[in-house]
Amino acid sequence: MTDPFALFDEWYAQARETEINDSNAMALATADAQGRPSVRMVLLKGHGPDGFIFYTNFEGRKAGDLLANPHAALLFHWKSVRRQIRIEGRVGPVDDATADAYFATRSRDSQLGAWASDQSRPLPSRDAFMDRYEAVRARFEGGPVSRPPHWSGFRLTPERIEFWQDREHRLHERRVFTRQENGWNEGLLYP
């Protein structure tokens, strides 16, 4: 029986070698409380059997969706290897220690950006954003930048993972893993 996380690691390692950039970029699909979907790219910043982690502003649209409806889907498409991975499951916030540890690894500019951005809310002008950035920079001058209370990570715990590999004549290969009480069920799907 294949471990889907080991298979993910194998494919991800290959994608890191072959993608021209952002091999950790994935589409994140959410739906609001009424079931209306939306999708955007985020970066995978941690993964393992516990789940797949990304970081974001908790007052933006995706966070609003996830806090109201904690089901989401992730999609990797690695063009260089003609592969797709689809991951679905429940999402919840990471703990503060995990978010703090990751925030500390970010560049100072990114840390300041997390304070300066009211993600997903209307911005009157680019200058208004730059002014806020400057104000934040001045505020933290000479000291460390703390993690904003509205900035953290979400972890998606997968219930279903599907690996899609392009094959000749459109005879693509689809392997699907579904979480059971004591492990994973593995199967194939018609392409």
Ligand SMILES: Cc1cc2nc3c(=O)[nH]c(=O)nc-3n(C[C@H](O)[C@H](O)[C@H](O)COP(=O)(O)O)c2cc1C
């Ligand atoms: C390649 C790529 C990676 C991105 N990574 C992130 C990310 O890790 N976190 C994030 O909040 N936004 C990221 N963004 C921006 C999001 O796609 C999106 O514009 C923003 O988070 C607002 O989404 P929302 O309005 O649905 O909350 C990324 C965009 C691209 C194109």
